[in-house]
Amino acid sequence: MWKPDRQSKKPLYEQIADHLEKRIAYSEFPPGSLLPSERKLAEQLGVNRSTVILAFAELRSMGIIESRTGSGTRVSRTKWGATPKHTPNWNRYAEGGSFLPNLPFLRKIRDALSQDPSLIDFASGELAADLAPLDEIAALMREHHYTSYLGYDNPQGYIPLRQSLVDYLQKYRGIQTTESSIMITSGSQQSLYLITQCLLSPGDAVAIEDPSYCYSLPMFQSAGLRLFRLPIDQYGVHPEDIRELYKKHRIKMVFLNPNFQNPTGAVISSERREQLFSVASELGLPIVEDDPFSLTAFEGTAPAPLKSMDSNGNILYIGSFSKIAASGLRIGWMVAPNSIVQRLADARQQMDFGLSVIPQQVAAQFIKSDYFQPHLDRLQIQLQFKRDLLIESLRRELGDQISFVTPQGGLHLWCMLTPKVPDGKLLDEAIRRGVAFVPGSVYGSDSGFVRFTYARAKTEEIESGIAKFAEALHSLTD
C-alpha cells in the first residue's frame, strides 16, 4: 500500500493530493464515486487528519473532487469535459449479486491487521511463519525440476498429488481410497463452497455445530441454506439431536469437525462416533467431516476419522494442508463417492478452471519427502509450547475471570469470560491496545466468549498480547 515519503522535500499533503489525483485519473475512483473519509485516509496513510484536509482542499480547488456536508467527498462528475459522461452506477452493481459480504467483525479484524502489522494476532486461524515448512518447501523447489507440462489440469486435480494422498490418507488417517475418489481443492473453504453451491439448493436445511466456524462463513447464508444448531459439549455433538432435527426440519446434510473442533477444541468421543454412524445410516443422511487439525495432536494420535469407518458412503471427507503446513499453498482435498467428485469437479471448471499445477507438485513432493514427518513432529511440540504459554499468561493476567478446557490439538483456545462485556466494545478496546482476537459471536455464541489462536502470534508476543487483552477487558469492567 502506498504511503507518503517523509524524507521527500515535497509536503505530505501535496504528495497525497498527487497520489489521489493519479488514482482518480486511472478511474480507480470513477466520476461520482465516494472517496474514503478524511479520518479513514489519515489512518491508512499514517498522517494527521489535518494533512488529509489540506490534500482534499487542493483537489477541490482543481475541480477534481466535491465535498458536501453530510455526504462525504466525491470525485467530480463534471471535471472530464463540458458534457458530463455517465459512469456506471458501480455502487448498485457492488450491492447486487447473491453474495453476502463477510461478517463485520471479521472485516474489522482483517482491516486492522492489514493497517498495523505490529498488531499481536490471536485472530488469524493459521500458523506463524516459523511453524510453516518454508525452508523445506524452498529446498524441494530447488531440488526438483518442475518441467512437467503446464497445461490445464485434470478437473479433479493433479494426478501425482492424488496418488500421494492415497498413501497419506492410509498412513495418517486410516482412510482407504483410490485417486479417482479424491478431488484436490483450494483448501477446505473451496470444498465447503462446492458442497453448499452444488449439492444443496436454496431453502435446504442443514445442521452445524454450535458454536462453529461455519457461522463465520456467510457462504451458508449466500447459498440460501437454513442453518440448525447442534449444541456441543466437551465430547462433541449429541447424535440424537441430529435425529430430532431430521424429524422436524428434514435436514439434508450435517457439517462436523470431529477432532479439535474450531473454535472449541472438542473431540467427539468414540461412543458418540458410533452413534453418529447409526443415525446417519438409518436416515441416509450425509455427513461432511472437516478434518484439518488431526495431525497436530499433541500427545498420541487423534481419533480415527468417521471416513475411515465409512463402508456405506455416508461421509464427505475434507482435508487440507492449511493448518499443518502452510495456508498460502492453498491445497485441500475431498474424498467422496465417485458421482459427487465428478459433479463437483465439473462445476469447479466453471468457477476457476482448476488449480495451478505448481503448488500441487510442491505438495505432492512434500508429503512423500523425508521432510514431512520431522516437520509434523516439530509442529506438534511448538504448538503445544505456545498453547502452554498462552494458558499461563491467561491464568496470570485474568485468574478466575476466564475459564476453558485445555485443547489437546489444533490451533485455538476457546474461553469463557466471567465478566460479560459486549463483543464489539471488547474488540475495539483490544485493537486500540494492539491485540486482535475473534469474538465468540462470530461462531454463533452469546457474548462473553473469545477464541484465541496460539499458533499465529510470535512466541515472544504471547505474554504481552494477553496483558494488553486483560487491560482491554478491565477497561470495560472497572
Place this chain on the structure above:
Amino acid sequence: MWKPDRQSKKPLYEQIADHLEKRIAYSEFPPGSLLPSERKLAEQLGVNRSTVILAFAELRSMGIIESRTGSGTRVSRTKWGATPKHTPNWNRYAEGGSFLPNLPFLRKIRDALSQDPSLIDFASGELAADLAPLDEIAALMREHHYTSYLGYDNPQGYIPLRQSLVDYLQKYRGIQTTESSIMITSGSQQSLYLITQCLLSPGDAVAIEDPSYCYSLPMFQSAGLRLFRLPIDQYGVHPEDIRELYKKHRIKMVFLNPNFQNPTGAVISSERREQLFSVASELGLPIVEDDPFSLTAFEGTAPAPLKSMDSNGNILYIGSFSKIAASGLRIGWMVAPNSIVQRLADARQQMDFGLSVIPQQVAAQFIKSDYFQPHLDRLQIQLQFKRDLLIESLRRELGDQISFVTPQGGLHLWCMLTPKVPDGKLLDEAIRRGVAFVPGSVYGSDSGFVRFTYARAKTEEIESGIAKFAEALHSLTD
C-alpha cells in the same frame, strides 16, 4: 487412471473384478449406486466388452453387484449385512444445486482427450507444451528462493505481482493503473465467474458477442442471466446494436473480446471502438473487456484496449497468462474501480480464500525477467507458423469446401464448411478417426462452423490431423 496389467499372469477379468471390488469397498461406489456400463468400462480400460462381462459375473456371484435388465448394474444394497443401511441418495444430491453441468459437446471432447492421449487436439484452447515457457519458469524457480511467508494471501492477490502488473499493463497494453485497482484471479474464468455471480442478479440481461466463447460457459445460465446476442463481422460488434438492446431489454453489462476474438479472430475497428465508448458513456453501461490474446499479435502490435482510453471507469478489464504463457499457472487479473475490486475480493474469500502464493511469485518474477520478451517473440513466430500450416493443410484437403478469415493473432481459426453437416455427427466421426475440434454450435452458431485451435497440436500432427478431419467430413457428405 488404472488399467489392467497385460503382462500379469492373472486373467484380465479377475484383475478388473478385484479393482472394482476395492473401489466398491472404499465406498467410491456406495451401495445402490450405478456402475459404468459394460461398454463404457471396456472403452475406459481398453479391453473387450466380453472381459468386462466376465468381471461383472464374478462380482455378481460374490453378491457384490446386481444387474437388472434395462436398469444397468448396481452395487448390491444388502451385501453389507443383514439390516440394510441407508446410503444417501447421492444422485439426488448431485442433481441439486444451481450449477448447470458443462455443455455435452465439451464434456464429450474432454472425455475423448483424457481417454486417448494420441488424439490430435485442435479443440483445447491452450498452448502446446513446446510453446509454453517451461524452461524459463523452471529456471526462475531454481534461481529464486521462495522463502517469503506462506500465509493467507492479501484478498486482492500477492502485492509484488500486482506491482509488476502495473508496469506490465503500462508497457504492453498502454493501461495506467495502480496496484490497488488490480485483483489477481485464477485466470479469466474466475474473473468472469466473480462478475456474473457478484455484480449481476438472476434475471439481469447482458449482451454477448455472437458467436462467442461466452456461450460455451454455462456459468452465465447458472447465474440466471438473460443473454442477448451482438452479431459480429470481421470488424467486431456494431455499437448501435448495444443501444438497441439497452432500449429493449435494459441490458446491465456487455461482454466483449475486442482483439482476436474467440472463436472468430475478429478485431474491433478503431472507428467502432470510439462509437462503443460513446454508447457506453451515454448509457452508463459497463463493458467487460476480455483481452487474453493481444500479446500474440503476429505482426505489429494489437490495437490498444478500450481500458487504455477509459477515463470514466466504464470498463472492467480482464487479462491472463493462460494464452501467452501457461494455462497451468492459473494466473489472471482484473482492473476495475476500487469499490468493485474490493467487493469481488471479499466474495472470493468465501469461495476459495484466495490463490496460492507460489505461482503468483513465479509470475511476478517472470514478467520482470529478461526471459519474458524473448518468450513473446518466439511465441508469435511459432503461432504464426502453425497457423500457416493449418491453413495450407485445410486448403489442400478441403479446397473450396471451407472458408475463413485469416486471423492476425490468437490461437484459433474459425471456419465455415460449405457442405452443412450435423455438428454432433461430424464430431463423432472425427474423434473416431483420431482428431478433435470444437463444433461452432458451442459458440452459439448454426451447424456448419468449426473452431480449430492451431496452438495446441504438435507441428508434425497438423497435416495428418486435417487429413483425418477431411475424411470425417467426407464420410458424411459422400
